Amino acid sequence: MAARLPAAFRAAMRPATTLPKPSISQEARRSFQTSRTLLADATVTTTRRPVGAFRGSLFGFLAGSVIAGGALYYYVIDEYKVSNELLTEDIYALQSAVQRIEGYVKRLEEESKSKK
Known part of the structure; x- marks a missing residue:
């Protein structure tokens, strides 16, 4: 059947892969090789x-x-340690103040008994 068609139709029906390839020199082709150091x-x-x-x-x-x-x-x-130390100092100061007052009270009681 292809032989019966005119030459113009046969040329149009040819696949695109049959077109002539442009000639590229061997130097212009790209190489896909790598060196061992790059690998x-x-x-x-x-x-x-x-x-x-x-x-x-x-x-x-x-x-x-x-x-x-x-x-x-x-x-x-x-x-907590600082506040505990301050509280302990205050307690000792209060204790010494109470002992002084107790001493004054005892002296006053002794003086009042001796005057009577």
Whole structure:
């Protein structure tokens, strides 16, 4: 059947792959080869997996909470010791004042008995 068609139709029905290829010199062709050093560099490099935002923020929050809690604990303990020392000093001062007053009262009682 193709032999019965005129030559113009046969040329139009030819597939596009039968078109003549442009001549490219051997030097102009692109080479897809790589050297051994480039291949060796490609296999040596490893990529680190980045830390995810969720894991990083969770770790940061926990670390900050622990540090702040520890600092607060030591601050509260230090303040407790200072206030406890002040209270103890006040108690000793009150005790000595009561003993002095007790001594004055005993002396006054002795003086009042001796005058009678």
